[in-house]
């Protein structure tokens with residue numbers, strides 16, 4: 001059976017990229033969002049991205065980006081995937097995908113069943129869907145808040161495109177999340193940090209081990 005694939009998001013130091021690669025994660029995420037404690041400049045992201053070995057996909061996380069910002073990032077940083085984590089419309093997702101010729105992962109925030117209806121509008125335009133916890137109303141960040149949602153809402157779901165589960169995952173709960181939902185890909189940021197924006201190599205290793213060792217229910 002195929003291992004669960006792991007994305008570690010919000011890397012800010014060379015040692016983080018090394019830890020993520022050594023742990024066996026599949027995706028390394030770089031956050032371009034000034035309000036985030038994980039925000040990196042274009043120059044910093046370039047320095048980190050070139051350290052990633054073949055097989056570790058480099059994901060650029062942006063929130064309602066302008067073309068100017070994406071142009072600036074993609075001129076410098078060798079990204080493999082663009083993660084849109086704001087209120088981008090399906091039309092904007094299609095536009096970004098066509099303009100840069102890169103796969104796009106669209107994040108959808110979920111707190112209740114009704115939120116999942118939004119996924120349908122992105123199925124035809126995004127390459128992957130990221131199902132994340134909906135942020136609290138007063139939150140500064142649209143993601144990366146370390147909050148989980150009720151995983152029963154996505155138990156056994158398929159979304160017409162590969163999907164990833166995020167929101168409040170930790171080494172302690174990721175096995176349950178995978179077993180409960182049947183998801184084949186997971187994404188974490190806060191749950192592998194020693195302080196906001198500071199990744200911890202031991203916790204990254206523990207997270208990847210727990211995710212890959214999780215009991216994935218067979219697809220029906």
Ligand SMILES: O=C(O)c1ccccc1N[C@@H]1O[C@H](COP(=O)(O)O)[C@@H](O)[C@H]1O
Nearest residue numbers: 009036143144146166167168188189190
């Ligand atoms: O990580 C951030 O700082 C961030 C900022 C803005 C949008 C999304 C962000 N992170 C993404 O949020 C989810 C869940 O994170 P957490 O594990 O609950 O902290 C994940 O997809 C990150 O890529």
